[in-house]
Amino acid sequence: MTVLPTHLQGISRVVVDAAVAGSTIAARVRERLPHLKQETLQEGETLAAGLAREDILYLKRYRGRFLRHCPGTSHYRCCGYQIVHIGENCPLRCSYCILQAYFQDRVLKVWANQDDLRLELDQAFHASPGRRYRVGTGEFTDSLVLEALTGYSRDLIEFLGNYPQVCLELKSKVVDLSWMDAVRDPSRVLPAWSMNAPDIVDGEEQGDCASLEERLSAARTCAQAGFRVCLHFDPMIHFPGWREGYARTVEMIFDHLQPEQIAYVSMGSFRHMPDLKRCISENFPGSKYIYGEFVTGLDGKQRLLRPLRVEQFRFLADALRRGGVDRQLYLCMESDEVWQAVLGRTPADLGGLYRHLMAQAFGEEG
Amino acid sequence: MNKVDAPRWGHACATILRCAASDIDVKGPWLFWSAPPSPALRGSLERHGQLVPILVDAGGARPVLVAGAARAAILAELGREVLCLDIGALSDEARGLAYVQSNADRELTDGHLVLAMRYFLSLPGCDMESVLEALGLDARSKRLRLIRSWLRLPRRWDGLLCSGAVPLACADLLETFAPEDLSVLESLFATLSWSRGNAVNVLTWIREVCARDGVKAAAVLEGLGETLAAGLSPKDTMSRITQEVRRLRYPMLAGMERDFAETARKVSAGTRWRVTQPDLFESDAVEVSVRVTSAGELRAAGAELVRMAAREDLDDLFPVVRK
Numbered sequence: 293m294t295v296l297p298t299h300l301q302g303i304s305r306v307v308v309d310a311a312v313a314g315s316t317i318a319a320r321v322r323e324r325l326p327h328l329k330q331e332t333l334q335e336g337e338t339l340a341a342g343l344a345r346e347d348i349l350y351l352k353r354y355r356g357r358f359l360r361h362c363p364g365t366s367h368y369r370c371c372g373y374q375i376v377h378i379g380e381n382c383p384l385r386c387s388y389c390i391l392q393a394y395f396q397d398r399v400l401k402v403w404a405n406q407d408d409l410r411l412e413l414d415q416a417f418h419a420s421p422g423r424r425y426r427v428g429t430g431e432f433t434d435s436l437v438l439e440a441l442t443g444y445s446r447d448l449i450e451f452l453g454n455y456p457q458v459c460l461e462l463k464s465k466v467v468d469l470s471w472m473d474a475v476r477d478p479s480r481v482l483p484a485w486s487m488n489a490p491d492i493v494d495g496e497e498q499g500d501c502a503s504l505e506e507r508l509s510a511a512r513t514c515a516q517a518g519f520r521v522c523l524h525f526d527p528m529i530h531f532p533g534w535r536e537g538y539a540r541t542v543e544m545i546f547d548h549l550q551p552e553q554i555a556y557v558s559m560g561s562f563r564h565m566p567d568l569k570r571c572i573s574e575n576f577p578g579s580k581y582i583y584g585e586f587v588t589g590l591d592g593k594q595r596l597l598r599p600l601r602v603e604q605f606r607f608l609a610d611a612l613r614r615g616g617v618d619r620q621l622y623l624c625m626e627s628d629e630v631w632q633a634v635l636g637r638t639p640a641d642l643g644g645l646y647r648h649l650m651a652q653a654f655g656e657e658g
Numbered sequence: 659m660n661k662v663d664a665p666r667w668g669h670a671c672a673t674i675l676r677c678a679a680s681d682i683d684v685k686g687p688w689l690f691w692s693a694p695p696s697p698a699l700r701g702s703l704e705r706h707g708q709l710v711p712i713l714v715d716a717g718g719a720r721p722v723l724v725a726g727a728a729r730a731a732i733l734a735e736l737g738r739e740v741l742c743l744d745i746g747a748l749s750d751e752a753r754g755l756a757y758v759q760s761n762a763d764r765e766l767t768d769g770h771l772v773l774a775m776r777y778f779l780s781l782p783g784c785d786m787e788s789v790l791e792a793l794g795l796d797a798r799s800k801r802l803r804l805i806r807s808w809l810r811l812p813r814r815w816d817g818l819l820c821s822g823a824v825p826l827a828c829a830d831l832l833e834t835f836a837p838e839d840l841s842v843l844e845s846l847f848a849t850l851s852w853s854r855g856n857a858v859n860v861l862t863w864i865r866e867v868c869a870r871d872g873v874k875a876a877a878v879l880e881g882l883g884e885t886l887a888a889g890l891s892p893k894d895t896m897s898r899i900t901q902e903v904r905r906l907r908y909p910m911l912a913g914m915e916r917d918f919a920e921t922a923r924k925v926s927a928g929t930r931w932r933v934t935q936p937d938l939f940e941s942d943a944v945e946v947s948v949r950v951t952s953a954g955e956l957r958a959a960g961a962e963l964v965r966m967a968a969r970e971d972l973d974d975l976f977p978v979v980r981k
Binding site for chain 1: 908911914937940977
């Protein structure tokens with residue numbers, strides 16, 4: 293029996309909707325968690341709401357939309373990324389994680405009706421011939437955190453291999469490269485890892501996340517195999533020593549990657565709805581960054597006071613530029629004023645952020 | 659006729675009796691809402707006598723007061739006999755419930771509820787479902803959650819709640835402070851009655867400064883001693899404290915606001931224009947507004963605006979851009 297990664301060893305219960313009990317995903321989970329008997333929920337039965345347990349894996353027949361737009365907010369520039377929705381929640385324990393406040397429970401949910409997903413994606417991709425798509429699975433869960441159990445990303449990659457107009461981003465904090473040999477065209481898959489200052493990775497990403505070194509080594513492996521990778525500094529955290537921390541991470545990036553191996557790098561400052569602050573203070577009482585100078589932004593979310601964010605963004609952007617990464621840089625959910633102050637350009641100067649990142653994703657810009 | 663309706667918790671037959679006020683044991687802890695008698699009640703008892711009996715349990719050596727403390731106290735002072743309704747031998751829980759029911763027409767404040775809950779929760783095996791029903795509290799309500807938080811505070815804070823100095827909304831916040839911090843915080847409420855919003859803000863900011871800097875509340879309040887002793891009106895004192903604590907919590911924002919206000923004053927001096935920053939510096943926007951009531955005022959305001967626009971220090975209104 294293959295040993296599961298540490299972050300999956302805490303799963304103690306598997307629940308499956310009867311409608312997907314015979315699915316490929318359910319069969320794989322049975323095989324990879326043979327010591328756990330799958331509990332079946334009959335049609336009409338539901339898993340009790342509000343379970344605050346991340347040790348339950350729920351293989352669900354999902355009835356909602358699988359292809360969605362990123363829930364960007366008004367007044368700020370959204371990158372226009374589209375989500376392929378494969379499940380919800382994550383067994384990793386990052387103090388800043390929005391999912392704590394976003395979902396009502398912590399149950400690990402996987403949409404096991406992959407045939408429905410494929411059908412919807414096929415219809416969507418055929419509905420607008422000639423249109424390109426930049427999609428990702430790392431919005432409501434980590435793209436690869438359950439891969440060792442479900443093989444979901446590998447399945448998706450095989451399926452999307454039939455659609456050259458689609459570029460798939462796999463965003464993660466773990467290292468799982470088991471999907472690589474399923475890729476037909478490396479230019480259509482963007483492996484992506486979350487980056488942060490070492491102190492934040494060590495102190496605030498408390499689950500069994502891969503270390504920065506491990507993430508960047510995996511990124512280098514991907515780059516050597518012909519993939520271009522994405523790096524996400526989101527959320528950037530304002531804490532004593534942030535300059536040294538982010539500078540060290542940038543050094544590590546360029547120890548592992550050449551600028552041309554990077555498709556894009558996002559920068560986003562920690563921002564939150566008030567409820568998340570309460571979750572963090574209760575779940576992670578040692579996390580002090582929530583007591584920074586946050587004010588209510590134009591979208592109603594709490595954001596670090598603008599001069600402080602601009603200072604952090606500029607510092608990071610300058611360091612990345614010195615290493616040769618420039619056009620790949622973008623800001624997640626920021627105003628034109630912040631774009632201008634940090635990067636000296638606005639999304640309009642790039643022909644629009646959506647178009648710019650699409651071109652970056654498809655390898656059309658250097 | 660001395661038979662009355664029996665309450666559901668008591669004997670089948672309650673009886674009316676008279677006794678000397680001094681004979682009645684009035685020290686029961688279930689009299690948790692006792693307050694000094696009002697002059698109106700005193701006047702009524704003096705002029706018209708006792709029209710409503712007090713409730714007692716007369717089963718023991720001396721009658722025990724169950725409800726009617728104010729009337730018993732006044733009649734004792736007046737040296738009169740007291741008309742009592744003996745509702746029989748009751749448990750402490752039943753006495754408390756009878757006391758609540760005898761005050762059924764009273765509007766219960768948060769302070770009342772806290773005092774009642776402290777009493778009932780101190781009784782082993784008390785049926786809290788009945789208590790909550792008697793007090794009109796929904797078991798899932800935010801009010802009950804806050805009361806439960808409040809009950810974890812030292813009992814001496816109840817006085818501040820009952821006097822209206824601290825709103826119940828602060829319970830969640832207060833219970834996060836260490837005992838030594840709570841002692842220090844009492845000075846903020848001892849002589850000032852805070853609105854809900856201001857109290858929650860000030861306590862939140864103090865707590866967050868403590869958490870951020872790893873200091874005790876005493877260190878945060880150190881600089882406020884002068885404000886508290888400055889002899890300002892209570893309203894001005896609270897306003898000053900709020901500002902000072904906010905400045906500690908948001909030092910950069912407070913500095914930007916101060917600088918902006920100063921620049922705005924300078925730029926608009928001698929005009930009727932009001933210059934403000936509308937969104938906590940999240941954008942570069944500055945709002946310039948004027949209120950006029952005639953064409954003449956509008957023309958004059960226009961001329962003032964032209965003069966303002968010619969100033970050379972306007973860049974100071976856009977601090978983030980400048981930086």
